Amino acid sequence: MSSIVGLGRKDYKFSNWAKIFSCKPALYFQPESVDQVVELVKEASNSKTTLLTVGSGHSPSDLVMTDEWLVNLDKLNKVINVERDPSGLFADVTVEAGIRLYQLNEFLAEEGLALQNLGSITEQSVAGVISTGTHGASPYHGLISQQYVNLTIVNGKGEIIFLDSKNNQDLFRAALLSLGKIGIIVKATIRTIAAFKIKSSEEVITFDELLKKWETLWVHSEYLRVWWYPYAKKCVLWRGERTNEPISVAPRKSWWGTTIGRTFYEALLWIAVNIYPPFTPIVEKFVFNRQFGSVETHGDGSFNIQPSVTSLSMDCLFSQFVNEWAAPLNNGPEILRGLEHSINNAAINHEYYVHVPIEVRCSNTTFTNEIDNTPDLTNRTTISPGPIRGNNLRPLLDNTPKLNYAPLDDVTNSQLSLYINATMYRPFFTNSPIGKWYKIFEEIMGAAGGKPHWAKNFIGNVEWSDLSKFEQKQDKDYYDGEMKGFGSKNREWFGEDLELFKKLRKENDPNGVFLSSKDWAIRNGIVDIEDF
Template sequence: MSVVGLGKKNFIFSNWARIHSCKPQLYFQPSTLDEIVALVAEAKSHSKTLLTVGSGHSPSDLVMTEDWLVNLDNYNNVLEIRRDPSGLFADVTVEAGMRLYQLHKHLADEGLAMQNLGSISEQSIAGIISTGTHGASPYHGLVSQQIVDLTLVNGKGEVVYCSSDVNQDIFRAALLSLGKIGIIVKATIRTIPAFKVKSSEEVVTFETLLEKWETLWVSSEFIRVWWYPYAKKCVLWRGQKTEEPTTTPRQSWWGTKFGRFFYEALLWIAVNIYPPFTPAIEKFVFNRQFGKVETVGDGAVNVAGSVEALNMDCLFSQFVNEWAAPLNNGPEILRSLEHSINVAAANHDFYVHVPVEIRCSNTTSTNEESSSTVQEEIRGRSTTSPGPVRGNNLRPYLDNTPKLNYAPLSDVTNSQLTLYINATMYRPFFTNSPIGQWYKIFEETMGAAGGKPHWAKNFIGSTEWAEGEAKEESKYQDGEMRGFATKNREWFGEDLEAFKRVRAEQDPDGVFLSSKPWLVKNGII
């Protein structure tokens, strides 16, 4: 079966933020497993690389290629739903090109829901697994923690099944693969009965956030903070499962057509005409959206379905640099970043955009087979109980979060939690903002506190740590990635070597080694 003739020519792919684009030689959208297997065989015989892309929400250039580009939007059926007799979870098998928003609709029709979500639902199932997507919770970890098993087509054209107890090494590699060991074609997701989230949104000062740090992060099942450095305030969002009826959604100033345009126009002026205007914009927008008064313990309350509650409005095109570090190091990190932001503004060196998003996750694991623990997890559980019914207890080889000691959910403290800090810089009306100076300081601060970057974001690194072809420092564009090859070997150690072994075994001819310079710079090959 030849599928080369199904490929589109002259197709231009751009990621969501329009930071990067490419013109692949051929663009494919297979709709059957046979077509995917044949496509891998054809790529191998033609000495072409294959790169699989979903929604393109990653702002990185990891998914840029001049060879063959594959999109699985047409491979998106629900295959099976297996309900546990307890009624407390169901394992749902889907074709992995399905987008999250499509999955949400199917699950809702069955009275089910995903247990935890990231900020958006545009990504494909394969995409959220392959990039280490996470939410914001002291009980839940990476979204891949919900995965029971995977099926992939490797570089040899073989259809490979893997799970906690079958091909475990392949499973651990595939749970955060960056698309480099094969094409994920099927995934079984452990879902739970549909639930609503009762949330509160409090305005707190930066000092209040740090004062409450020790107890704040275990105070609710879902939790996130948006920090506005120039306003010296934060928004604390906390949510928990509830059976209460839904309420009218909160009003959003920037959610209106006028507010959104006005905000983006102000940012464009600051970026392109007068950067010192940035702090005033932040203060104005914060007051319009959240008000001026601190509301600790008395925030606005809302009840919504899980998807509406856990997803958020990402606003405009943006650069994103996100790192993970031990949560206990948070106050030190934030104090250091606050100082750097204030000094830079005083000297007119650079300005940051807001919010700086602060989240936590529980990425500790036992590295045990899921089947041995699931019955223990559901004992005494109700449909509104906090925490996960895990699909697996394995840590992906390329998990960038710190290795912390596991503890039962009842004993979780800050010591078990990963801190995520997300430094977003907007691109108003798709014009670039300067990011180099800010991101350099951000990375130095996070690295010194035991942090590592999110693989699929706009990290920069250093020519000192990168490998492969390098340029003189003055030749790099603002914010252009250098890489982290030597640091990644130090950070990931044997886990990186194990990933590379699996990658070589599953793809000996390099069918999935697209974006090769990126992989070399970061030590994947």
């Protein structure tokens, strides 16, 4: 038996963060070097088994479930090199790809550096955060992968391959959103910038006021989020800008950030889910008033100044299902009005209830697709808005609309992607019914030019699912909220990009080492049934 196989654990049980899905892999590995990763891939190929790489497990779906070999890169967490630009405005930092973002952030802070943009959390690994298309909330910044200058992967043949805009460009575009199907990312170089602070405001506005200001709201703040509370008919608008001003003495207080508030909130949700669903709107209104107050404060929000990581990170609260889609931002009012109508009618008829907030964000995921990634630093300072990109390439499986690129000083709504995130909590890890709500949500998002986020609990349709056709499954064969799949839709949506992704996958993994999470991959058309 290979020495590397002897290091595998046989008694390991993996659960994702939300504890919705779990699996017992045949063997669980934590390699400590790139050489061990190479050895592990070659042994998997010889043994005709599959490898699945997992990080923090924050995806609420079954994307990273396997009963074969599971690999975690937490021990590949070293910083390899820091190459500072003479301007002092950015530095390219090379790391082993298993390092978690919070670990990287701690190192960068000591070096006077920072990541340019973040998603909602910092638990993910450097490899994992780009593998499903994680993004932030900004009209200037796009996918987190736009900050990556290069990647080093181990493919299914055990080869170590260096990828950047000039070397293996197509494979680089595939690996920037790989779903774990291209290879194991072992190193990455990320373009970081001088550490910065964010001056943010948080305002309560009505839902109608949000839609009235839609045309002018999105492009005037570097960082921006909206949390929509449909039963309260209100929203919370958070906006942030870079600043040199001193840090606030203390961050804002959070009611649900306290032990009592958090537990009470979860208990209210449990009652609404398990005993009396019509209680849900009352819970929302009560929690909104406790957390944000009952008075509209639009135009009069107080300011808070914190380090960038503190400002951009969010409290995800409880275990949850999440269904998130991206669509053109210009279609936002149509989408939100449709969702509002459906939510209100469902409550009147006691068909379903939604949890809050429904998160509304935007990103600038337009690309020039230029090979040269030399940044233009003209007139730029340490607090200038906008990215210093690590690459200008659109990942092959980027789910956002293909919109026309515009320079930073000329960005309009027509260049922006809208993200809408429908979260349904699982209070004390009990399931909430999601099938009816997510079906309506997906119909409205799909009709408005949307596509689902790869890591989330999208459901789909038996008519689109490749797996249901293979197994002859019907609607009645699925439990509430179970993924049915988007196979034919993904072929329609991604077209030649998906075909190129599949071609590159087969070339780099001819023996199917990374054909794990089989059902998920087949039902969504990422791999073909005949590959197995």
